[in-house]
Amino acid sequence: MxxxxxxxxxxxxxxxxxxxxxxxxxxxxxxxxxxxxxxxxxxxxxxxxxxxxxxxxxxxxxxxxxxxxxxxxxxxxxxxxxxxxxxxxxxxxxxxxxxxxxxxxxxHPAGKITHTTTPEPDRxxxxxxxxxxxxxxxxxxxxxxxxxxxxxxxxxxxxxxxxxxxxxxxxxxxxxxxxxxxxxxxxxxxxxxxxxxxxxxxxxxxxxxxxxxxxxxxxxxxxxxxxxxxxxxxxxxxxxxxxxxxxxxxxxxxxxxxxxxxxxxxxxxxxxxxxxxxxxxxxxxxxxxxxxxxxxxxxxxxxxxxxxxxxxxxxxxxxxxxxxxxxxETPLPPTGTLPPPAGPIVFDGVEVHYPGRTGAALRLDATITPGEIVALTGPSGCGKSTALAVLLGFATPTGGRVTVGGIPLSDLDPEAWRRRLAWVPQRPHLTAASVYENIALAEPAPTHQSLTAAARRAGVDEFARELPDGYGTMLGDAGTGLSAGQRQRIALARAFLRDAPIVLLDEPTANLDAVTAAGVMAAIRRLAHGRTVIIAAHRPELIALADREISLAGTPVPAGEISLSGVPVPATVDPVALESAAVEPATAAR
Missing domain, CATH: 1.20.1560.10 (ABC transporter type 1, transmembrane domain)
Structure with missing residues (x-):
C-alpha cells in the first residue's frame, strides 16, 4: 500500500x-x-x-x-x-x-464525425x-x-x-x-x-x-x-x-x-x-x-x-x-507572447495530420485580407473545420505555418488572439441557464443595452419574446427547449455581442430548413459587415455570401473510414448527407 x-x-x-x-x-x-x-x-x-x-x-x-x-x-x-x-x-x-x-x-468531440483510429497508449x-x-x-x-x-x-x-x-x-x-x-x-x-x-x-x-x-x-x-x-x-x-x-x-x-x-x-x-x-x-x-x-x-x-x-x-x-x-503532467503546447497585429492571414503550405489517418487532414495555401469574406469549400472531410481549428489554436499544423500581419500565429499570445475572434460552430453549446445568460457567455460583463442589441441583430428577439419568461426563460442542458435554428441564432448573438474583427463560421446553416436558414443568413449578412469572415460552407446560398471561394485541396475522408461516435458507416453512404442527417433530427430543425 x-x-x-x-x-x-x-x-x-x-x-x-x-x-x-x-x-x-x-x-x-x-x-x-x-x-x-x-x-x-x-x-x-x-x-x-x-x-x-x-x-x-x-x-x-x-x-x-x-x-x-x-x-x-x-x-x-x-x-x-x-x-x-x-x-x-x-x-x-x-x-x-x-x-x-x-x-x-x-x-474526440462527442457526436462529431471523426475518423476511425486505433487506440494508442498515449492517445x-x-x-x-x-x-x-x-x-x-x-x-x-x-x-x-x-x-x-x-x-x-x-x-x-x-x-x-x-x-x-x-x-x-x-x-x-x-x-x-x-x-x-x-x-x-x-x-x-x-x-x-x-x-x-x-x-x-x-x-x-x-x-x-x-x-x-x-x-x-x-x-x-x-x-x-x-x-x-x-x-x-x-x-x-x-x-x-x-x-x-x-x-x-x-x-x-x-x-x-x-x-x-x-x-x-x-x-x-x-x-x-x-x-x-x-x-x-x-x-x-x-x-x-x-x-x-x-x-x-x-x-x-x-x-x-x-x-x-x-x-x-x-x-x-x-x-x-x-x-x-x-x-x-501532460505538457502544454508552447504558446507565444506577442500581441496580435492587424494584417492579412496567410496559410503558407499548412498541413495537418491526425494519428491513424492516411494522408493529410488539411492542405492549404491561401491569403485572406482584412475585411474579406471567404468561403472554404470542398467535400466533407477535406479540412474546412480543421482550417478553422488551426486559427482557433485547437489544432497544430504539422507542416507549414500560419501568419497574421507577417507574424507566425504560434508567436502570438493565444488569449489576446482569441479575443479578436468570434466563432460560430455548427452545433453551438448552450448551458442550462437563461437565454440572457447564454448570450452573455460571449462577454464577461455585458451591458443590458449591448446584449439586447446583439440579440435583435441576430434575430433572437423574434422568438425570445414568445418564450414564457422572455430572455429570462431557463433552458435545459444543451439548449433543450429551443430548435436548432434558435440555438444557432443565440450563437450569432454571441458573435454580435463580442464585436470581434474576425468571424469564423462553421456550417452555420447545416441541418436547418430553408425558412430557418434564410433567417440565419440574414443575420450573417449583418454580422459580416466590416469584418473579416471565414466560412466553412456546403450550401450554395452560403457560399454566395462570400467575396471569394477557396476550394480546399485536402484528401477527402473515404466513406469507409468515417465513423460517428465509434459506429462505422457503410461506404455506400454519402458523407455529406450523413452529416446533415445525423447531428440533428429533422423535426428539430424547425
Whole structure:
C-alpha cells in the first residue's frame, strides 16, 4: 500500500492545515480515552471491592470526559470532511484548467464525425473518461482524505500514547501488544496490493463505460438511422456486466481482508485478556490495573484496523488521483507572447495530420485580407473545420505555418488572439441557464443595452419574446427547449455581442430548413459587415455570401473510414448527407 502520494500534497496544499488539525485532535482524543479508562477502572473497583457508591464528582468528571470525547470526535469529522472537499476542489479546478489549456483536440468531440483510429497508449483521453474522472472518480477521494490519511498518522500516534500509559502499569501486557501489533500492518500490506490492482482495473472499466455511453447517446440519431441502436445497447449491457463483476470482486476482497484484520486484532486482544485473567486469579495483578489494560488494549489495535478498512474504501480514489496526475503532467503546447497585429492571414503550405489517418487532414495555401469574406469549400472531410481549428489554436499544423500581419500565429499570445475572434460552430453549446445568460457567455460583463442589441441583430428577439419568461426563460442542458435554428441564432448573438474583427463560421446553416436558414443568413449578412469572415460552407446560398471561394485541396475522408461516435458507416453512404442527417433530427430543425 502507498501511504501517501506526495503529488496529492503538491497539487492540494490546502490539506496540510486540515491534516495537522485532525492529527492534533486525534492526540487529544487519545488523551481523553486514557483519562476515561482510568476513571472507569477506578469507579468499577470502588463499586465492586470497596462497596462504595460513585460520588457526584466522579460521575460529573466521567460525564465531562465522555462529552469532551464526543466533541473532539465531531471536530475530527468536520476537519476531515473539509480536507477532502478542499483537495477535490483544487484537483478539479486544476484538471479542468489543464484540459482547457490542452485544447479540444485532446479528446474526440462527442457526436462529431471523426475518423476511425486505433487506440494508442498515449492517445488523448475521450470526453467520457474525463467526465468520469472529474466526477465520481475524484469523489472517491473522500475516504482517502477524510478517513485513511488521518488514521495513517493516528495509527502511529495513538498506540504510542496508549503504550506509554500501559508500560508502567503492566509490562507483560505492553510487551504482548508490542509484539502482536506489527502483524496487522503486515497482513494489511499483503492484502492491500491485491486490492489496489483490482480497484485500478475497476476504475478504468468505469471510465470506459462512461465514455462509451456518452458516445452512444451523442450518436443516437445515426444509430437509429442505420438500425444499430440495439447492437450498441447490447455492448453497453456487456460492459455494465463486466463493471458489476469487477465491483463485486473488489468488494469481496475488501470484506475478506477486513475479516482477516478483525480476526488478528481479536486474537491479539484475547491473548492479552487471557494473560490478564490468569495473573489476576493468581493475585499478581490488582483489579484496577487489569481493568485499565482491558479497556485500553482494544483501542491500541483499533487505529490500525481502521487504516486497513479505510484503505479499501479509498483505493478507487487513489486510482482516480493517479489518472488526474497523468493528465496534469501532460505538457502544454508552447504558446507565444506577442500581441496580435492587424494584417492579412496567410496559410503558407499548412498541413495537418491526425494519428491513424492516411494522408493529410488539411492542405492549404491561401491569403485572406482584412475585411474579406471567404468561403472554404470542398467535400466533407477535406479540412474546412480543421482550417478553422488551426486559427482557433485547437489544432497544430504539422507542416507549414500560419501568419497574421507577417507574424507566425504560434508567436502570438493565444488569449489576446482569441479575443479578436468570434466563432460560430455548427452545433453551438448552450448551458442550462437563461437565454440572457447564454448570450452573455460571449462577454464577461455585458451591458443590458449591448446584449439586447446583439440579440435583435441576430434575430433572437423574434422568438425570445414568445418564450414564457422572455430572455429570462431557463433552458435545459444543451439548449433543450429551443430548435436548432434558435440555438444557432443565440450563437450569432454571441458573435454580435463580442464585436470581434474576425468571424469564423462553421456550417452555420447545416441541418436547418430553408425558412430557418434564410433567417440565419440574414443575420450573417449583418454580422459580416466590416469584418473579416471565414466560412466553412456546403450550401450554395452560403457560399454566395462570400467575396471569394477557396476550394480546399485536402484528401477527402473515404466513406469507409468515417465513423460517428465509434459506429462505422457503410461506404455506400454519402458523407455529406450523413452529416446533415445525423447531428440533428429533422423535426428539430424547425
Amino acid at each position: 502507498k501511504p501517501l502520494d506526495p503529488r496529492l500534497l503538491r497539487y492540494a496544499r490546502a490539506t496540510r492545515a486540515y491534516l495537522a488539525a485532525t492529527v492534533l485532535l486525534g492526540g487529544v482524543h487519545a488523551a481523553l480515552l486514557i483519562a476515561q479508562a482510568a476513571l472507569l477502572a477506578s469507579a468499577i473497583t470502588a463499586v465492586f471491592l470497596d462497596g462504595a457508591g460513585l460520588s457526584p464528582v466522579a460521575v460529573g468528571t466521567l460525564a465531562a470526559v465522555f462529552a469532551a470525547r464526543a466533541g473532539v470526535a465531531w471536530a475530527q469529522e468536520v476537519a476531515s470532511a473539509r480536507s477532502a472537499a478542499a483537495v477535490k476542489s483544487q484537483l478539479r479546478r486544476r484538471l479542468l484548467t489543464h484540459v482547457t489549456a490542452l485544447g479540444p483536440d485532446r479528446s 488523448p483521453r475521450p470526453a467520457g473518461e474525463l467526465a468520469a474522472l472529474a466526477g465520481n472518480g475524484l469523489d472517491a477521494l473522500d475516504a482517502y482524505f477524510a478517513r485513511y490519511l488521518p488514521q495513517l498518522v493516528l495509527a502511529v500516534l495513538v498506540p504510542g500514547l496508549l503504550l506509554l500509559r500501559l508500560l508502567p502499569a503492566d509490562l507483560v501486557a505492553t510487551v504482548t501488544i508490542v509484539v502482536t501489533l506489527p502483524l496487522i500492518p503486515l497482513f494489511m500490506a499483503l492484502v492491500g496490493m491485491h486490492t489496489e490492482a483490482q480497484n485500478r482495473r475497476r476504475f478504468r472499466l468505469m471510465a470506459r463505460l462512461s465514455h462509451h455511453f456518452l458516445d452512444v447517446i451523442a450518436g443516437l440519431p445515426t444509430l437509429k438511422l442505420f438500425g444499430r441502436a440495439r447492437a450498441q445497447a447490447e455492448i453497453i449491457r456487456r460492459i455494465s456486466n463486466d463493471q458489476r463483476r469487477h465491483t463485486m470482486r473488489t468488494l469481496r476482497t475488501a470484506f475478506l481482508s477486513s475479516l482477516v484484520l478483525e480476526l488478528l486484532a481479536t486474537l491479539s486482544v484475547a491473548l492479552v485478556a487471557v494473560g490478564i485473567g490468569l495473573r489476576l486469579v493468581a493475585g499478581e495483578l490488582d483489579l484496577a490495573t487489569a481493568l485499565l489494560v482491558l479497556i485500553l488494549a482494544p483501542e491500541a489495535y483499533r487505529p490500525l484496523r481502521e487504516v486497513g478498512a479505510n484503505y479499501h474504501a479509498s483505493a478507487e480514489g487513489l486510482a482516480a488521483a493517479e489518472e488526474v496526475f497523468a493528465v496534469l
